[in-house]
Amino acid sequence: MAAGSGPVSGIQALQAALAAEDAAIFGYGVAGAHLSGSRKTAAERDWTGHNKARDTLTAMISALGATPVAAQVFYRLPSRVHDAASAAALAAYLEDGVTRAYLGLVAVSDQRLRRFGALAMQSSAERAAFWRGGTQAFPGLEAS
Amino acid sequence: MLAASAAALPALLATAGCRSSDAFAGPDPLAGRPTPSPDVITLQAVIAAERAMIALYQAAVNKELRPADEIRGLLAQHRQHLGQLQARLVLPPGVPTASASPGISPGTSPGTSPGRALGRVSIARLRAAESASAADLVRRLATVPPALAQLFASIAASDATHAVALGG
Numbered sequence: 001m002a003a004g005s006g007p008v009s010g011i012q013a014l015q016a017a018l019a020a021e022d023a024a025i026f027g028y029g030v031a032g033a034h035l036s037g038s039r040k041t042a043a044e045r046d047w048t049g050h051n052k053a054r055d056t057l058t059a060m061i062s063a064l065g066a067t068p069v070a071a072q073v074f075y076r077l078p079s080r081v082h083d084a085a086s087a088a089a090l091a092a093y094l095e096d097g098v099t100r101a102y103l104g105l106v107a108v109s110d111q112r113l114r115r116f117g118a119l120a121m122q123s124s125a126e127r128a129a130f131w132r133g134g135t136q137a138f139p140g141l142e143a144s
Numbered sequence: 145m146l147a148a149s150a151a152a153l154p155a156l157l158a159t160a161g162c163r164s165s166d167a168f169a170g171p172d173p174l175a176g177r178p179t180p181s182p183d184v185i186t187l188q189a190v191i192a193a194e195r196a197m198i199a200l201y202q203a204a205v206n207k208e209l210r211p212a213d214e215i216r217g218l219l220a221q222h223r224q225h226l227g228q229l230q231a232r233l234v235l236p237p238g239v240p241t242a243s244a245s246p247g248i249s250p251g252t253s254p255g256t257s258p259g260r261a262l263g264r265v266s267i268a269r270l271r272a273a274e275s276a277s278a279a280d281l282v283r284r285l286a287t288v289p290p291a292l293a294q295l296f297a298s299i300a301a302s303d304a305t306h307a308v309a310l311g312g
Binding site: 099103111117130 | 217218220221224225228278281282285286290291293294295296297298299300301302304305306308309
């Protein structure tokens with residue numbers, strides 16, 4: 001059930017989390033275009049949250065002396081988004097990816113990063129449950 | 145001599161002027177039960193807490209708390225948690241396994257009897273227990289190996305979503 005194999009450095013895990021946040025920012029832009037009302041408001045709230053998380057991770061990586069990985073211009077989505085249901089499914093998929101990335105931080109030796117990753121994945125798991133309409137037994141360890 | 149029982153071995157070794165630790169290169173088999181490592185003790189405590197959580201949910205089911213389907217679903221996920229936690233615990237024969245105890249019942253003050261505590265089960269109590277469990281698991285991350293830390297963190301995230309599902 002371990003998320004990865006072999007030891008991962010704190011910087012590697014932070015870079016993976018940053019990449020996942022960048023993907024989520026892109027994906028929420030797509031999902032939000034197919035949502036309305038309270039669901040659109042929720043997507044905007046989550047998009048804002050991921051932007052803040054990206055800024056936090058960027059600062060943490062820079063503070064460790066590394067260069068933050070750059071966001072891609074385009075991300076391939078898992079399926080076509082054409083209505084509110086597929087937009088919600090995409091949002092849940094994005095949050096699952098973010099949760100898996102933060103789970104990688106929990107495996108590093110730095111105890112502060114472990115705690116940071118564990119708390120961040122609680123937030124993304126809660127958002128995933130919202131968009132999915134149900135909870136999971138093992139967020140971050142389950143296939144989405 | 146070959147028919148001598150293990151219980152007689154210390155006396156035989158003493159007669160020969162040997163300690164049991166002189167006769168074996170590995171751990172002394174006569175030194176008693178090995179002391180569990182700190183991460184095993186932590187895992188046992190987490191298993192006990194998970195059992196207490198399941199007991200709390202079972203009490204909620206028995207009391208027919210609503211929403212019943214939701215509560216049954218969350219109970220099923222806690223049983224999955226327990227299964228994974230128990231799968232990580234390997235103990236020598238004869239070492240007692242963790243069990244739910246009053247002192248570690250989620251959302252319960254140490255010393256509260258299980259029957260009395262479960263009699264007060266409510267949605268608010270379940271929600272508080274889930275939040276407390278999520279926080280407790282995160283606190284325990286520092287003392288366990290990476291793979292176990294990931295399992296704890298995943299279960300903590302699940303518990304956090306349960307608290308929200310219960311209106312937290």
